[in-house]
Amino acid sequence: GESVGLHLPTLSVQEGDNSIINCAYSNSASDYFIWYKQESGKGPQFIIDIRSNMDKRQGQRVTVLLNKTVKHLSLQIAATQPGDSAVYFCAEIRINAGNMLTFGGGTRLMVKP
Amino acid sequence: KAGVTQTPRYLIKTRGQQVTLSCSPISGHRSVSWYQQTPGQGLQFLFEYFSETQRNKGNFPGRFSGRQFSNSRSEMNVSTLELGDSALYLCASSSSGGPPANEKLFFGSGTQLSVL
Numbered sequence: 001g002e003s004v005g006l007h008l009p010t011l012s013v014q015e016g017d018n019s020i021i022n023c024a025y026s027n028s029a030s031d032y033f034i035w036y037k038q039e040s041g042k043g044p045q046f047i048i049d050i051r052s053n054m055d056k057r058q059g060q061r062v063t064v065l066l067n068k069t070v071k072h073l074s075l076q077i078a079a080t081q082p083g084d085s086a087v088y089f090c091a092e093i094r095i096n097a098g099n100m101l102t103f104g105g106g107t108r109l110m111v112k113p
Numbered sequence: 114k115a116g117v118t119q120t121p122r123y124l125i126k127t128r129g130q131q132v133t134l135s136c137s138p139i140s141g142h143r144s145v146s147w148y149q150q151t152p153g154q155g156l157q158f159l160f161e162y163f164s165e166t167q168r169n170k171g172n173f174p175g176r177f178s179g180r181q182f183s184n185s186r187s188e189m190n191v192s193t194l195e196l197g198d199s200a201l202y203l204c205a206s207s208s209s210g211g212p213p214a215n216e217k218l219f220f221g222s223g224t225q226l227s228v229l
Contacts, residue, residue, distance in 0.1 A: 041222065042220075042222050043117070043203050043205070043220030043221050043222050043223055044156070044203070044220050045220070046217040046218065046219075089155075089156065091156075097169070098161065098168055098169035100146070100158045100161060100169050100171070101146075101148075101156075101158060101218070102158070103148075103155055103156035103157075104155070105155050106155060106156075
């Protein structure tokens with residue numbers, strides 16, 4: 001079936017380095033892609049989104065890149081900090097499917113001091 | 114402004130029982146969605162309510178149901194619990210129920226349900 005998935009289940013980076021978390025998707029009809037961060041014991045927290053007609057969007061220390069040709073999405077975190085340690089999910093939404101997110105499997109980011 | 118509040122935080126039930134989980138959205142938010150999170154299946158959409166009406170429903174059996182009250186608070190119910198229903202149940206709210214990318218979904222911390 002249609003799905004949104006992740007390449008790497010665990011990513012370990014050194015504090016201060018940049019992190020790149022990848023996500024593959026299969027549904028070309030997606031309207032938006034969203035990255036969420038989930039810390040232990042908490043619900044997912046919105047990080048950044050990108051509309052399907054965009055290639056790149058930047059936020060504070062984060063950048064999302066969308067490559068529609070290969071159906072690939074990435075989240076780049078600059079100068080990774082210990083507080084960035086969490087599980088990161090990509091999600092997609094189709095507006096005509098209602099307010100429903102389809103989540104990928106998640107990548108655990110571990111930041112080494 | 115208080116966030117999304119889910120109660121209880123933890124719940125232990127036995128097979129065959131039923132359970133009701135509660136969610137209070139952010140004040141002023143009218144859309145409430147429910148998600149199930151398990152290690153094996155990840156985050157899966159259960160249903161969404163807007164102005165007391167179920168607007169969308171995921172691929173879950175009829176044992177899973179929900180409702181929304183006039184104050185936007187929502188409850189979900191699972192009847193005849195099975196071991197596989199053990200999961201973290203997350204509630205999320207948004208203001209008017211538009212695309213999440215425009216109106217960010219705010220998640221609660223969830224209710225951890227264990228079925229023995």
